[in-house]
Amino acid sequence: MFRNAGKPILTACPVSPRFIPHSSTNPFEIMKDLIIIGAGAIGSAAARTLAQYELDILVLEKESDVGEVTSSANSAIVHSGYDPVPGSEKAAMNVRGNILYEQMCEELDIDMRKIGSLTIATNDEEVEILRGLEERGRLNGVPVQMLSREETLALEPNLTPEVKLALLAPTAGIVNTFELSVALMENAMDNGVKLNLNEAVTGIRAIEGGYEVTTNRAVYQTRAVVNAAGLFSDEINNFVNPVKYEIQPRKGEYFVLDHFDPNFIRHTIFTVPSSKGKGILVSPTTHGNYILGPSAEFVEEKDDYSTDGETLTQVLATAKKLVPSIPMNQVIREFSGLRAVEKSGHFIIEESLPGFVNLVGIQSPGLTSCPAIAEEVVKFLSNTMEMKKKEDFNPRRRPMVRLNRMTPEERAEFVKKNPKFGNIICRCEMVSEGEVLDCIHRNCGAATIRGVKRRVRPGMGKCQGGFCQPRIIKILARELGIKNEDVRMKSPGSFILMGETK
Incomplete structure (x- = not known):
């Protein structure tokens, strides 16, 4: 198991019936061409890009x-690329990733919109920083435009009247x-990639012709490894590489607001960045909510997702310097996330x-950079193995059904043709039983309450699952062939129900 500060953070548990890792009386499998460790945006993008080639790929x-x-x-921002230091790996990956994003999202039916961003200066010191960012944008080849106070307020009338200048980056966007x-992973699996969930890497060693990868379930042999383990990418590297890395988790805390006015803010609004990150933002999301944050503080533990009132108060105070009229009676949730910051x-x-390809310390703008980083992985692996393209690779994902995007007539x-899409399970987000069933039975399908929530949004609305969660539990139990009390919120052991009362 992975360990952090001597404490186990994953123990072997029963896995979802949807994804049962391969088991055999032989502890060694036939040698894989490639094992990708980690199935976040970086690992999933690598899997999908590498699925174009005739390779036996396993994702752990x-x-x-x-x-x-x-x-x-x-x-959830697709960054334009004006902020990273010119000539850096971050700058190259950010700019290239932004270029690749629209085609990737169109092929995979991912909700992505290029709404542009505005970085706001409210005093002379911030104006100087903004002019430096304008020059960085020019050096990085990113289209940017400096706007006057009047031009800025014409675009976003709810911004603070204290704005002096704003830097417009029209190629910035938002993504689901x-x-x-x-x-990304669904399309990779449609094209032959295998995925094992609940399987933690516990050791790696070099062997003749490749690597031996040991997990909490099996031992594999593989010709190549891609380390896309995010917060744990240092530990994966340190198993086998004499050059050691250290990930320092940086926590960011956020507010989420309900969808109340589609014109309240139309761009992503940034404060000027600092050494800790790109600053506090106020932004719409692809589903019409608004998001405020993040904070930026280093934490000791790689599983510290706590939020605290003092930090969130600071987030709100900074956000209100950008947009004074933020309606806090519309807040429906707070959350935090961790960035994998390498010590360098x-x-x-x-x-x-x-x-052995390392993708370590992929913090912001990693989400934007994922398709570009995947291209780099292909270049590295072509030094190790033959990369022959498949003739039947399909880059497209079967489109999702989104009833809340249809007109009443279309719906x-x-x-009429699909009655289960008429049974509304989530009233806040208008999600039907048909949509829930669809997300369960695809490749990379949902097997937990949170898995359904993140794919088709029941539980994302104002009641936060108060109405729909019991219905989701029943559907998951029925479709997975398990008892209601065996349905999990997310990870093994996170059960909602203890048993029947009558």
């Missing part, structure tokens, strides 16, 4: 779902971050050993 993920950690608890990893502060994207016609 210690959590109970893909995109369960950093990739689902972030700002929950859907991203799922869609850099992205580490390298073939550290022959056939009525669709429900």
